[in-house]
Amino acid sequence: MSLSAPLLVEERDDRVTLRLNRPEAKNAIDQETVDLLHEACARLERSPKVAIVTGSGGVFAAGADIAQLRERRREDALRGINSGIFDRIRRLPMPTIALVDGYALGGGAELAYACDFRVGTPRVKLGNPEAGLGILAAAGATWRLKELVGEPLAKELLLTGRVLDAGEALGVRLLNEVVPQQELDAAGQRWADRITKQAPLAVRLAKSVFHAPAEAHPVIDDIAQAVLFETEDKYQRMTAFLERKKGRS
Template sequence: MSAPLPTPPLLIEEQDDRVLLRLNRPEVRNAIDQSTVDALHEACALLEREPRVTLIIGSGGTFAAGADIAQLRERRLTDALAGINSGIFARIHRLPMPVIALLDGYALGGGAELAYACDFRIGTASVKIGNPEPGLGILAAAGGAWRLRELVGEPLAKEILLAGRVLSGREARDAHLLNELVEPEELEAAGHRLADRIAAQAPLAVRLTKSAFHAPREAHPLIDNVAQAVLFETQEKQDRMTAFLERRKEKR
């Protein structure tokens, strides 16, 4: 009798204009282990080949309670320098199309850093977001130590990173870390509503806008002008502007 197949750490649900990635280790509150990192790299390869809006959600009422502590305890200098988690979160941040994190329950440590790497975050009132790494003798080295300051400002970021403050969903929304606060049963639907709004835009315009947004300051305005030059030559620009002018003419 053959052994049962192992449960995949990440479930991928594809649609024409979006992909939903579901963290799938509910028995350990979706702790991010090496198998999860490997699966996320595979998902990123798919999304780099076929750019689509991406939603990331946890299973079992939790986003991700952090990195897998049992594995983390065994990591040494060479593991840290390899950037196991920072590498995958940076790759998610660089995906061509926007990424939406859907947060419920715990989003701590590596789970919080995964959320910080996304373009949007929607959460519930029960979510707990923070970086308790110094309490474990390490630091938030997968983006938290610098991305969080960009998102919420230095004073609050230092309180979270240095003093162990954990934000509730309402506190995260008030700090603009969450774009929207919804009921748990509405979380996935809220993510799809935002994905609908993004998908209604011209896909290439969204991709180039995201690239320009994250470009170094010194790259502007050159990158904006080059991106606009590309878009000016697309048929979609012609079609969308023609449709806009025709609708305006009809309203007169």
């Protein structure tokens, strides 16, 4: 892929980094970026890996591309251009990690909310100013943000346009961790290392069960556990645990 493409994909055996790459537009999410994110998701659905989502130029994403957004009409909204791709990212089989530096506003914030984990820098500015532009945060924030931070703060962000700094976002666990800017990429790899040390199928099923509707529990938990009980990975990991415990006694 060209280094001038609006999304750069950096792939390793057990993880992939998706880097928004429109620094001249503060990584505003345009239609081409959405199309490339769909292509990346299709690959991750076929070959599940941990995904790290980040930006270039010291910005995560300042929002959707306003020039394109201004020209969109009813049929465009009903197509769910951004809501569709962000929901697809949320549903990826393996965990996703957003590395947030600088602005994550509007659609950029909603992309971060769609990820399983968010690691930021002290420069983070996170929020949903859509109402000030005559629209609403329709790509996930109106329902996902309440799940993440609770109704009172979610309403404050959505209805007043308040923007959180890094300390505030960390305080309400909208960020899982704050690290110096120069350590952000390394922090993302560290989070990916933690995840990939776990049993891959156990992580994948745990994520699926976590997001299952309430009425599916506890049946779906028992079925997922039944699958894992039959795996060689479970047997080997438990055997290794017991051997280590025996060695310490």
